[in-house]
Amino acid sequence: MKITPQHFSPEIRKTQNSEVNSTKPNIDQPAAEKVASTVQTDASRQRMLSWFARVGISPSMLSPDPKKQKHALERRKQILETQKASNLQAVLNIALNVSINEQTSDNLDPDWFFAFSTMAEEIYSSPMQELWGKIFAVEVARPGSFSLRTLQLLKTLTHRDAKVFNKAVNVASRKSSDAVPRILVGYHKRKGLFSFLKKPTPEQVNLASVGLSYPDLLSLQEMKLIYASEIESGEYIEGQQVTWRCVNENITLTCKTPGVALVYYKFTSVGSELYKLVTKSSNETYLQALKHVLGEVFNIS
Structure with a gap:
């Protein structure tokens, strides 16, 4: 744990005696810093002792006396x-x-x-x-x-890990016919002959802007809760519909144009099992961003 010492800056009233003024800060400032450092060191020491006491350890628990040592270990x-x-x-x-x-x-x-x-x-x-x-x-x-x-x-997993997983669950969606959750991030469209003439459109949600950072994704991948790379669905044909449920909201997508595939992160089997347990809360910022991106190639209802 990084310990940051507190710095005290005592106000020193100017007097006509310049010699006194020049020596007083040099005496008081180090003394104040020393006091602050000692207080914080004592607090850290008490925390260390408290944690080890929870597992039955103290600095002097093992006595040279075999009977006392046995008692301490028991x-x-x-x-x-x-x-x-x-x-x-x-x-x-x-x-x-x-x-x-x-x-x-x-x-x-x-x-x-x-x-x-x-x-x-x-x-x-x-x-x-x-x-x-x-x-x-x-x-x-x-x-x-x-x-x-x-x-x-x-x-x-630690409590911190569980909080990261909870963020992923809050932006995960499932199809009614599939128990495996996915984090929809955008789409990929097969390039047409005249696609270079069209204004570029956003193709993916910036997950970091909706609360799920890149380090979070890496952590989830390292924990084997989501797969390590993005996955594309099969291509949709024009007019094809698919319904996803994200937390408490159903999103029906109707494809406007052929050659479109959804891009997502898929939960692993372990992640899918844990997904069922986590209390979910809808991430409205993510939903709005997702609809904005997918609205380029899907009608959304």
């Missing part, structure tokens, strides 16, 4: 086990409050459950515990909804 083990149990209890409490409409008579896979519990006991942040609680509730209601591969990837 206490550390107890602290860790208590924390893991607390994590699982939090996940269970969240799962019990999730309402799932669909039910099934299929039983939960015991291997899946014990793998789940082993991973979930090491989830410490509240937002991520909420996500794991939802996963368990859905899996109990519909066994087979989440693979162990998805859980293993999810375990590596």
Whole structure:
């Protein structure tokens, strides 16, 4: 953590004694800086001690006395086990409050459950515990909804990663016949013979301008939540219709001209599974930008 010292600039009243004026700042300023630095160092030290105390570690925990050392290690083990149990209890409490409409008579896979519990006991942040609680509730209601591969990837995600994924979910669309979400970014049009005579039109949404930056896309690709490159759909013929649903809004596209293909980022199978869990909020800025771009080659309703 970068620590920025505070600088104090004491006002020094000018007097007729120039010798006093010239020496006073040289004495007071370093002293003030030293005090500020000491205060911030102490605060950082306390934060370090606090974090390590959560895993049962202190600077002087290991005593030369074997009995005291054993006691310290047993206490550390107890602290860790208590924390893991607390994590699982939090996940269970969240799962019990999730309402799932669909039910099934299929039983939960015991291997899946014990793998789940082993991973979930090491989830410490509240937002991520909420996500794991939802996963368990859905899996109990519909066994087979989440693979162990998805859980293993999810375990590596931080709360910050989840926030980036949430931004992607808020600009993702699905066709009614397809469960895999896609982030529509624009279109590609096959160039005609006289296309050079036409005024250039915008072909893609600038995702960074609507909240999903290029580093965000790279992170999602590294996390295997979306595929690493843009994908083109098949070409649409004139008059062909397709309906996409972006969060809560249906967008029906009717192709104005042949040779047009949609360009999008596609969610992976793991990303598609997690997509179902995330609370969605429509990104109106993205929707307006997308309609503006696609309006060049599609009628939108």
